[in-house]
Amino acid sequence: QEEGRVYNFAAGPACLPYNVLKEAQADLINWKGTGASVLEMSHRSKQFLSIIQKAEADLRELLAIPDNYKVLFLQGGATSQFSAIPLNLAGPEDAVDYVVTGSWGSKAVQEAGKYAKANLAATGKPGKFTDIPPQSEWKLTQGAKYLHICANETIQGVEFKEYPEVEGETVLVADMSSNFCSKPVDVSKFGLIYAGAQKNVGPSGVTIVIVREDLLGKAQPSTPVMLDYKIHSNNESLYNTPPCFSIYMTGLVFADLLKQGGLAAVAKKNEEKAQLLYDAIEGSDGFFKCPVAKPVRSLMNVPFTMRDPELEAEFLKEATAQGLIQLKGHRSVGGVRASIYNALPLAGIQKLVHLMKDFQAKHS
Ligand code: PLP
Numbered sequence: 329q330e331e332g333r334v335y336n337f338a339a340g341p342a343c344l345p346y347n348v349l350k351e352a353q354a355d356l357i358n359w360k361g362t363g364a365s366v367l368e369m370s371h372r373s374k375q376f377l378s379i380i381q382k383a384e385a386d387l388r389e390l391l392a393i394p395d396n397y398k399v400l401f402l403q404g405g406a407t408s409q410f411s412a413i414p415l416n417l418a419g420p421e422d423a424v425d426y427v428v429t430g431s432w433g434s435k436a437v438q439e440a441g442k443y444a445k446a447n448l449a450a451t452g453k454p455g456k457f458t459d460i461p462p463q464s465e466w467k468l469t470q471g472a473k474y475l476h477i478c479a480n481e482t483i484q485g486v487e488f489k490e491y492p493e494v495e496g497e498t499v500l501v502a503d504m505s506s507n508f509c510s511k512p513v514d515v516s517k518f519g520l521i522y523a524g525a526q527k528n529v530g531p532s533g534v535t536i537v538i539v540r541e542d543l544l545g546k547a548q549p550s551t552p553v554m555l556d557y558k559i560h561s562n563n564e565s566l567y568n569t570p571p572c573f574s575i576y577m578t579g580l581v582f583a584d585l586l587k588q589g590g591l592a593a594v595a596k597k598n599e600e601k602a603q604l605l606y607d608a609i610e611g612s613d614g615f616f617k618c619p620v621a622k623p624v625r626s627l628m629n630v631p632f633t634m635r636d637p638e639l640e641a642e643f644l645k646e647a648t649a650q651g652l653i654q655l656k657g658h659r660s661v662g663g664v665r666a667s668i669y670n671a672l673p674l675a676g677i678q679k680l681v682h683l684m685k686d687f688q689a690k691h692s
Pocket of ligand 1: 340407408478480481482483504505
């Protein structure tokens with residue numbers, strides 16, 4: 329571990345690769361001899377254009393994004409997309425389907441109801457969001473404009489391992505905020521993918537939208553200009569002042585992921601990391617317990633509880649003392665949650681597993 333640094337298990341904003349932080353630090357005062365930092369650069373300058381264009385090109389390479397998809401760098405967080413998606417892809421009287429597998433999907437469907445006929449096609453709520461309802465039970469609407477899923481529910485730790493097929497004109501829409509660029513994805517299966525950067529690919533402030541071109545230009549007339557994908561697409565994400573520094577940092581992360589060998593290599597590391605932690609939980613004889621059904625356990629967010637909940641506070645205190653920070657579960661579900669995004673190194677998980685074993689031995 330680098331001098332003075334901790335292992336940061338935060339759900340987001342999350343840890344960033346050390347080498348990326350160092351690069352940004354070096355650029356901060358004087359970007360490539362320009363005498364100014366990216367923080368101070370006009371978004372219309374040729375320097376910034378080179379930054380945003382490289383970020384897009386690298387992301388296209390990472391995800392093998394087909395040419396008929398636009399990449400947008402937007403503001404307002406993934407939360408703004410909860411409104412932008414129905415506004416852009418549906419009319420007020422159109423049906424849109426939502427399969428809800430956790431807290432973020434719940435928020436998305438609630439927002440969509442303001443702008444379209446949002447149908448809750450399935451929800452994991454009765455089972456406390458510990459599993460994905462079987463597809464045979466989904467009540468999909470024929471002719472729905474889209475089917476929305478949350479690819480990885482950050483709070484509950486439930487992740488789609490395979491994506492559902494859609495029929496007819498319906499397109500698949502996915503919130504990939506918390507597993508974006510953690511593994512390869514077949515973009516052509518989706519009408520739209522969106523993700524806030526602040527978990528796997530950068531700081532907060534920029535949200536990435538990947539959208540099939542033919543879906544653009546049909547926004548509801550009342551759509552605010554800042555939520556209209558066509559406007560941003562026509563202006564190459566420079567309709568207004570974009571989150572320049574967040575885009576720059578995200579670009580550094582994309583380049584770093586390519587350097588690591590691309591998303592197949594990254595996925596392999598993520599699988600190994602998650603396996604180590606889930607094995608430790610499973611091997612604890614119920615001292616630690618993960619409530620999520622095994623086939624849908626997230627490789628990014630690992631929630632777990634302790635047999636004796638009274639010990640949780642002590643466990644978290646001990647973890648913090650050892651430089652393993654932000655392990656407290658989300659306030660809505662409690663327990664412990666280890667967010668182990670791309671930038672969290674294997675050594676951090678090894679240290680956490682070591683602590684878990686020690687702690688159990690001390691308290692058994
Ligand atoms: N969707 C998912 C899956 C998330 O994890 C989050 C934030 O944690 C959001 C949406 C909301 O993102 P933002 O805070 O960027 O609006």
